[in-house]
Amino acid sequence: xxxxxxxxxxxxxxxxxxxxxxxxxxxxxxxxxxxxxxxxxxxxxxxxxxxxxxxxxxxxxxxxxxxxxxxxxxxxxxxxxxxxxxxxxxxxxxxxxxxxxxxxxxxxxxxx
Amino acid sequence: xxxxxxxxxxxxxxxxxxxxxxxxxxxxxxxxxxxxxxxxxxxxxxxxxxxxxxxxxxxxxxxxxxxxxxxxxxxxxxxxxxxxxxxxxxxxxxxxxxxxxxxxxxxxxxxxxx
Numbered sequence: 001x002x003x004x005x006x007x008x009x010x011x012x013x014x015x016x017x018x019x020x021x022x023x024x025x026x027x028x029x030x031x032x033x034x035x036x037x038x039x040x041x042x043x044x045x046x047x048x049x050x051x052x053x054x055x056x057x058x059x060x061x062x063x064x065x066x067x068x069x070x071x072x073x074x075x076x077x078x079x080x081x082x083x084x085x086x087x088x089x090x091x092x093x094x095x096x097x098x099x100x101x102x103x104x105x106x107x108x109x110x111x112x
Numbered sequence: 113x114x115x116x117x118x119x120x121x122x123x124x125x126x127x128x129x130x131x132x133x134x135x136x137x138x139x140x141x142x143x144x145x146x147x148x149x150x151x152x153x154x155x156x157x158x159x160x161x162x163x164x165x166x167x168x169x170x171x172x173x174x175x176x177x178x179x180x181x182x183x184x185x186x187x188x189x190x191x192x193x194x195x196x197x198x199x200x201x202x203x204x205x206x207x208x209x210x211x212x213x214x215x216x217x218x219x220x221x222x223x224x225x226x
Contacts, residue, residue, distance in 0.1 A: 034214070043116075043202070043217040043218060043219050044217050045217070046214045046215070096167075098143060099145075099167075100155075101157065104154035
């Protein structure tokens with residue numbers, strides 16, 4: 001089955017700096033790659049996603065890039081703010097879209 | 113509209129007991145999936161149901177089972193509890209629209225096994 005690896009497991013950045021989280025996947029048939037943010041004590045929520053027919057997608061300070069050949073995708077957060085502090089999970093979905101494989105998460109701390 | 117509701121939110125069991133967790137999806141969502149969340153392991157897929165049928169199952173022992181009812185509500189059951197089953201169990205519902213596969217998570221049921 002699919003295997004998703006996520007790095008780093010923890011990340012600390014100064015407020016205003018950029019943060020990058022990287023994930024790799026193993027199944028070339030995976031075609032949908034969402035990113036979820038989980039604040040402390042809260043439920044995971046989708047922040048951005050990308051499909052395999054797109055190389056990059058942006059939403060304000062957040063962007064995701066996908067390299068299908070290398071089977072890796074990354075989350076980029078620019079101008080980080082303290083409220084960006086959370087655990088971020090990448091995921092890859094099965095071609096049918098009914099099974100998601102999550103990375104182990106990255107705990108991001110933005111230092112004011 | 114109401115979000116995904118999970119009950120109970122917290123529970124404490126002892127080894128050998130069994131537990132049943134409940135999940136009510138967002139109205140109109142027919143896909144319900146379950147995940148186990150533990151520190152360092154992230155979110156591990158348990159199973160997914162659609163229209164009362166289990167379509168996928170993760171790599172968990174047979175002690176973990178689930179079902180879905182005609183109103184899309186789902187339950188998962190863990191029998192013969194072990195200490196390692198202590199975790200946050202998250203349920204997620206999805207409309208499985210062709211344009212988005214967004215999962216809507218509940219707040220989870222935190223299980224502690226003593």
